[in-house]
Amino acid sequence: MPSRKKTTTKKASAKKTIKKDVSKKTVVKKQSSEKKVIVPSKKKQSAKKSLAKKVPMLLRGMRDILPKDGNLWLTIYNAASDISRAYNFGYTETPILEDASLFIRSIGKDTDVVEKEMYVFEDKDEKKVALRPEFTASSARVYISHGMHSQPQPVKMWTIGPMFRHDRPQAGRYRQFRQFDCEVYGVRDAVVDAELIVVAYNYLKELGIDCQVHINSIGNLDDRQRYLLELSSYLRSKRSMLSDISKKRLLKNPLRILDSKDEGDKVVLEEAPQILDWLSDDSKKFFMSVLEHLDECGIPYILQPTLVRGLDYYTDTVFEFFAIDSTDGSQSALGGGGRYDGLVKQLGGHDTPACGFAIGLERVLLAMRKNIESRDTIDYSFDNRPPIYFAQLGAQARRRALYLIEEMRKQGIMFIHNLAKTSLKSQLEVAAKYNATHTVILGQKEIQDGTVIIRDMESGIQEIIDEKKLAKTLQKLLNRATK
Numbered sequence: 001m002p003s004r005k006k007t008t009t010k011k012a013s014a015k016k017t018i019k020k021d022v023s024k025k026t027v028v029k030k031q032s033s034e035k036k037v038i039v040p041s042k043k044k045q046s047a048k049k050s051l052a053k054k055v056p057m058l059l060r061g062m063r064d065i066l067p068k069d070g071n072l073w074l075t076i077y078n079a080a081s082d083i084s085r086a087y088n089f090g091y092t093e094t095p096i097l098e099d100a101s102l103f104i105r106s107i108g109k110d111t112d113v114v115e116k117e118m119y120v121f122e123d124k125d126e127k128k129v130a131l132r133p134e135f136t137a138s139s140a141r142v143y144i145s146h147g148m149h150s151q152p153q154p155v156k157m158w159t160i161g162p163m164f165r166h167d168r169p170q171a172g173r174y175r176q177f178r179q180f181d182c183e184v185y186g187v188r189d190a191v192v193d194a195e196l197i198v199v200a201y202n203y204l205k206e207l208g209i210d211c212q213v214h215i216n217s218i219g220n221l222d223d224r225q226r227y228l229l230e231l232s233s234y235l236r237s238k239r240s241m242l243s244d245i246s247k248k249r250l251l252k253n254p255l256r257i258l259d260s261k262d263e264g265d266k267v268v269l270e271e272a273p274q275i276l277d278w279l280s281d282d283s284k285k286f287f288m289s290v291l292e293h294l295d296e297c298g299i300p301y302i303l304q305p306t307l308v309r310g311l312d313y314y315t316d317t318v319f320e321f322f323a324i325d326s327t328d329g330s331q332s333a334l335g336g337g338g339r340y341d342g343l344v345k346q347l348g349g350h351d352t353p354a355c356g357f358a359i360g361l362e363r364v365l366l367a368m369r370k371n372i373e374s375r376d377t378i379d380y381s382f383d384n385r386p387p388i389y390f391a392q393l394g395a396q397a398r399r400r401a402l403y404l405i406e407e408m409r410k411q412g413i414m415f416i417h418n419l420a421k422t423s424l425k426s427q428l429e430v431a432a433k434y435n436a437t438h439t440v441i442l443g444q445k446e447i448q449d450g451t452v453i454i455r456d457m458e459s460g461i462q463e464i465i466d467e468k469k470l471a472k473t474l475q476k477l478l479n480r481a482t483k
């Protein structure tokens with residue numbers, strides 16, 4: 001024992017010496033060795049401390065999806081899944097991170113997406129990688145690298161997920177955003193372009209968004225080459241009237257001047273040659289056929305001769321979707337797409353025609369929000385069925401409630417519930433907030449009797465039923481309410 005005591009005392013005194021030295025270091029500026037010890041100022045020290053306490057912030061242009069919008073998002077996702085499966089698209093997923101050259105070669109090195117917005121960095125193997133700014137290039141890679149040309153054509157793929165563009169954030173424009181995307185490979189037929197437009201149009205309609213299709217044809221590569229000579233010569237003759245950005249584009253990518261938002265540019269463009277006049281007979285015929293299909297399906301469209309899209313891979317049909325009642329006057333597209341018959345070959349695959357679209361889901365959400373008049377009650381309906389609340393009173397009832405909730409779920413009935421709440425009053429208040437049509441109430445007495453109470457939330461009338469009949473009774477109530 002005494003020897004142990006000794007050790008402790010030694011350790012304690014050693015600690016003391018260290019402490020002393022440390023405290024000396026912070027106070028003493030120059031030690032005998034003349035070495036300078038930098039002492040952080042009090043201000044800096046406290047700034048460091050408060051930085052350590054600061055909650056790490058969400059990155060600019062990124063957004064969280066919160067439970068209050070959860071049902072809206074799931075509706076958007078489910079509608080995408082329903083419609084793409086109904087039109088025989090196969091669900092596909094690709095990595096978010098890809099070889100940067102895939103996008104540079106597909107989208108084009110002089111486009112805004114590649115030149116300014118793409119997240120590119122070197123990974124630990126010093127490989128240049130990129131966060132995908134879109135899905136089309138990845139789907140072309142999938143088609144080539146999985147030998148899909150030998151499958152029955154067309155190959156139809158759909159996906160949903162996050163894309164990344166380091167753009168200037170504003171309403172409806174984020175650095176991480178989600179797209180619903182459909183692509184068709186292996187068939188050059190106007191019916192494919194029309195079918196894609198029909199799918200996108202009806203997807204938006206199903207979500208309560210009436211939209212208009214803006215459509216154009218930019219012809220095949222030869223048509224475009226001839227047109228570009230004509231367009232460039234016209235724009236050069238008006239160079240002094242063009243905006244600075246358009247002057248730059250005149251050298252690199254004159255086609256992009258066509259969708260300039262600058263008022264001065266727009267005046268110049270009024271007299272510019274139109275691409276539709278430079279289409280080959282084949283492209284013209286193809287485009288007319290797409291329009292005929294749209295007429296047949298009653299899809300409203302506007303011919304937009306200046307629509308060229310901002311990505312280099314397009315050929316022939318290009319289109320965009322705009323909400324008809326965009327009351328904020330915002331002219332940002334809900335989605336867009338087109339044909340890209342040259343991309344697969346350009347990436348090293350077989351000569352394969354292709355067409356597709358992508359819809360920006362944050363913009364869809366904004367449009368849907370505008371349509372929801374009242375946000376006083378929380379939309380918590382499951383599968384479009386009216387919500388039923390499950391209230392419980394007492395520890396025993398809570399245990400039984402957990403069991404019953406699972407039993408009912410197995411039979412397709414879901415409840416809103418909060419097992420942490422103990423007072424009936426507060427549970428009924430929550431039920432009203434969620435707009436529940438009925439509340440199932442379970443208390444001590446009901447457990448003893450093997451019953452449950454079903455309360456009609458509108459009339460306040462309560463009915464006691466045998467617990468064994470709960471599923472059947474609720475099923476009847478739900479069927480009646482959804483009729």
Ligand code: HAM
Nearest residue numbers: 134136173174177333334335336337338356357358360
């Ligand atoms: P995109 O026009 O670049 O086309 O994007 C499609 C949609 O994604 C846009 O209309 C917009 O709704 C949404 N979007 C784009 N950037 C942002 C952003 N920064 N924030 C929020 N939403 C955004 C494509 O991506 C092509 N890959 C479409 C396609 C598929 N073409 C053929 N197949």
